[in-house]
């Protein structure tokens with residue numbers, strides 16, 4: 230199963246080998262539980278481990294393999310981030326996709342050797358979503374052949390970029406490029422922020438940390454201002470766009486090609502989210518098979534809480550989602566790598582499809598991951614609320630994904646633009662022009678679902694039902710939009726008035742893609758036992774998801790009330806079937822105790838003894854009487870006694 234999850238037997242084996250090596254290297258372990266450290270201590274601890282890793286990485290992993298790097302990162306540095314998180318996630322990908330060969334030769338080897346640390350600085354205090362209204366400017370000075378970066382007002386301060394505050398000395402900065410008073414829109418520039426020797430901010434740069442966040446606090450998300458700060462013309466990233474010495478602008482082959490670093494993260498973060506969801510579920514499911522509370526049969530001893538159907542219903546559909554996200558994520562990464570290769574050689578024809586797909590996926594996956602992790606926390610009762618479970622940190626980091634790389638509602642609306650264009654093709658009889666991801670929009674569907682009538686149809690009838698609801702909602706939302714425009718409403722106003730319906734279409738389309746990716750994967754599996762276990766999970770997935778969106782299929786009679794009862798019964802049936810495999814389905818992800826950082830989720834199940842040990846190690850328990858008591862509470866009580 231681990232081979233299915235991680236892509237191949239070799240990958241699964243390598244992960245095991247890497248975890249085993251790390252287990253033998255105490256210098257790479259947290260020196261004490263992270264929840265007991267202050268933010269400064271955590272940042273220091275992370276930097277300590279990061280530098281050891283830089284020295285010893287070659288002994289542990291193949292540093293050129295991103296999957297091995299990612300695993301090493303999760304084990305040693307963990308999900309709270311590290312001082313170079315954005316260096317790998319966005320700075321290097323931005324240079325790789327947007328810098329010319331000459332620029333790459335100059336900067337990439339230095340970045341890869343970690344001579345310099347970089348980040349991606351785009352969002353500002355006043356604008357994150359609406360890139361057209363970013364306010365930082367890069368004005369070309371013809372006389373000196375330099376760009377002058379400037380922050381005209383407080384809202385133009387860069388705000389949020391990870392590791393910008395304290396760790397990075399370089400950044401890819403996105404600024405509006407102005408040449409001879411003409412604004413060419415946001416473009417990426419390579420900018421040195423700090424002196425390479427002293428790490429002091431360079432003159433003209435104002436920089437710092439934006440303060441503590443809900444989670445992810447090892448990362449120094451930062452602010453940045455420029456006071457007429459000059460950089461050479463050749464620091465504009467020039468793979469696709471060029472500015473010649475005389476100020477001539479050579480436009481890129483696609484208007485949005487400079488957004489590729491964002492698409493990179495949107496594609497890669499899906500499996501990251503799957504991992505976080507599976508981690509939280511691993512903790513909750515293991516704990517649920519240790520925790521005994523109450524009886525189902527009063528004549529029997531107390532049961533493991535995992536025996537309760539409500540507990541299974543809370544956890545198992547999310548286990549199915551974690552697998553579904555992992556499989557859909559793996560497909561998306563493959564597609565992304567393909568499109569990136571094409572883009573580098575000038576073929577931009579697939580960019581719109583990839584943008585639409587990743588926009589929908591990042592929104593649905595991050596939202597459902599958040600839901601699943603929060604349910605996992607509640608499934609652990611009181612102990613889930615303790616930082617000893619570590620679920621709250623996983624939750625905080627995961628739901629950051631609902632916001633970063635494009636706020637979820639906004640990204641769903643990006644996909645909706647693509648769906649509405651596709652609907653227009655269907656309505657004008659040009660269905661043959663639909664891309665493969667939306668081809669179903671042009672296919673006539675049956676009048677009713679046959680879900681309960683062809684039980685051995687594999688998952689075909691389910692897929693058809695998802696296609697039906699997605700198609701119907703897309704055409705309905707598009708009709709609403711076109712109808713408003715026909716009535717004379719301006720395009721943007723009409724769009725806003727339909728946006729809730731449009732986003733519903735985007736979610737349904739994306740959920741269909743996830744279901745199909747899961748079906749595709751299960752169909753490919755040769756090993757009978759693995760196929761059986763995953764088929765059960767897929768049964769739960771399709772029935773649970775369909776129940777969740779049933780209103781769309783009920784309103785036009787595609788599903789009947791009795792079919793809904795059938796679907797519900799299938800959910801209960803598969804909850805029971807999955808129960809014996811539940812812990813294994815999560816253990817198969819092979820997270821080590823080091824990586825999970827959870828007292829509740831320990832592999833050995835020795836929860837209570839270790840919770841007590843953990844509590845005793847709380848800094849508050851270093852003394853029996855705190856100074857807050859001697860200074861304030863004790864005098865207060867004494868005064869009251871007089």
Ligand SMILES: CCCCC/C=C\C/C=C\C/C=C\CCCCC(=O)SCCNC(=O)CCNC(=O)[C@H](O)C(C)(C)COP(=O)(O)OP(=O)(O)OC[C@H]1O[C@@H](n2cnc3c(N)ncnc32)[C@H](O)[C@@H]1OP(=O)(O)O
Pocket residue numbers: 314315317318319349351352357358359360361391485488489491492494497498501502580581584626632633634635636639643646647
């Ligand atoms: C590598 C491993 C990673 C694993 C991660 C795992 C765990 C993670 C843990 C921790 C987190 C780590 C890092 C966090 C990093 C976070 C970094 C950031 O957040 S960086 C900032 C990101 N910012 C955004 O995403 C901003 C969102 N806004 C936008 O993207 C755009 O503004 C917009 C909403 C898309 C609108 O853009 P614009 O105003 O330029 O658009 P219009 O002029 O209206 O044109 C729309 C038109 O353009 C098409 N389009 C838009 N984008 C693209 C694209 N990328 N590719 C192709 N086409 C695009 C769009 O489709 C429209 O087309 P059309 O309908 O035909 O007009």
Ligand SMILES: Cc1cc2nc3c(=O)[nH]c(=O)nc-3n(C[C@H](O)[C@H](O)[C@H](O)COP(=O)(O)OP(=O)(O)OC[C@H]3O[C@@H](n4cnc5c(N)ncnc54)[C@H](O)[C@@H]3O)c2cc1C
Pocket residue numbers: 315349350351352355356357358359388389390391445450629632633634635636637638639642
């Ligand atoms: C943990 C974290 C890490 C980050 N890292 C980075 C980084 O490394 N580099 C970087 O540059 N940025 C980073 N960001 C910033 C992030 O990319 C932005 O916060 C994000 O893109 C959302 O933009 P915003 O803050 O402007 O939200 P807003 O756009 O202000 O969103 C507020 C509300 O307005 C709604 N809204 C906005 N526009 C529309 C619209 N057109 N239609 C409908 N509704 C709309 C949204 O849906 C939302 O409900 C990070 C953010 C976080 C939380």
